[in-house]
Amino acid sequence: MNKETIRTVLLQEISTEIAIPPADIDDQASFMRLGVSSVQALKIISRLRKQLDLDINPVALFEFKTVDDISEYLAEEAAA
């Protein structure tokens, strides 16, 4: 799975949680700046795990500053 596919899935999941269209989400913003709460983050992580079939370390995931960085990290994890 490449970075662009992962980015699309990630933006869709964030969009579902914070009720902003995917196109309006700033992919250079951090999750914290997007206002993702703990429960919303857990939902996003859980859905990503299922959709990407990846064992994701949630803390590692959110160490990245932007949606773009997270997508790149997950693409590397998927390829590993």
Next chain:
Amino acid sequence: MTVSQTVSRNLAYHERVSRVLPGGVHYNFNMPWAEVPLHFVDGTGSRLRDLDGNEYLDLYARFGAMVLGHRNQEYLDALSEAMQRVLCVSHCDFDADALELMNTHIPSAEMVRFGLSGTEILQTALRLARAHTGRNRFLRFENHYHGNADNVMGGRVLDPARPVPVDFRGDYKGTAGRATDVMADQSYLLPWNDPERLETFFHEYGETLAAVLTEPICVNGGSIEPLPGFLELLRRLCTEYGVVLIFDEMITGVRLGVGGAQKLLGITPDLSTFGKAIGGGGVPVSAVVGKREIMTLLESKQVIHAGTYNGYPLGTAAVKATFEILSRDDEALLREMHRRAAALQDILTIEAHEVGLPLVVQGPPGVSAFHCRATPLERPSDYDFELMGKDIILATAMQRHGVLISSISRMYPNAQLSSDDLDFFQPRARRAVAEAKQSIDDIYGP
């Protein structure tokens, strides 16, 4: 207000402080989200009121420090008297009472030194252990917490044959900016409650150890109690190999009794560190206590322990008042606090079972934690992120309904916890577990 509190003033205030205060908070771990902190305006007993006028039952108790309850008049009178008399001197006439009370009640406290924070006093204990043994390394255990210093935070072991902790991406107790190799050069990391691993480790590395650090009850790892014989084995091995056994009683401290967990469990360490609740909840005080033969390294000035506010009058007055209040009538207030805390735990368990949410409360009342699973955790290393996620969901639901829970799912009562507080808790717990069950089912499946 009981449900869906309005927090608009809190949000606005958070915006204001965040312009100057990083993250809008005074402390942080590497958790992957941000919660808007509540800003409180007053408190009485077990209740707090925030900027928006919402009322809460305070089981957060500032990480367990607030053991006497808000606005405890006897405690406030003692602090006021101290403030009126003398504030900023190196020694005052509260010292002897505070020191003797700790010496009387805590089994390992042959001698006592005061500091300010848990992080700082733990490092003093390590320094004493190194000076006493002439060795450098110490052993600590997975998912225990010993403060915010580079050499004791998080980490994981890559090679169990040589169990040195190293940094890893995704460590919520880790940090950027740590001094290079500080953990690997100084320490080992083992799973707790694993007697076989412990014995094998000691046979290989025991003679290189200055100290073993452990919480006597692993509150930070999920309020997990030691398996029968585990601490006895640790005590025996430390004695056999000449290693200083250090109990970190920062949380268990006076919450389980004025003698700490060590008195309750009947195991006497060589050194112990205390903090949080020993100052009653209003002022910071920590203490390292221990065997005379080790503590006299401070008397001979071979070991340095410095700090401008060490032993400050307001702190020693707070320790004196706290130990006097809690030890009175054979610790009557603490016994009552434990009884009510047990009743509160029963309410939560019953309400969870009513809605079909698997839930267990473990650990002694006073330092217990709930977990959204059917059976108690046996080892701190079993407290994985999925379970933490479920516990966080319930804890945040409780907050929305007016009950504050300490991270991640600890419930710290105070000496003023009342039957009214239990009545306040029950309907809120009912709504919170129902809401949490729905979220947990949504995320993890029923």
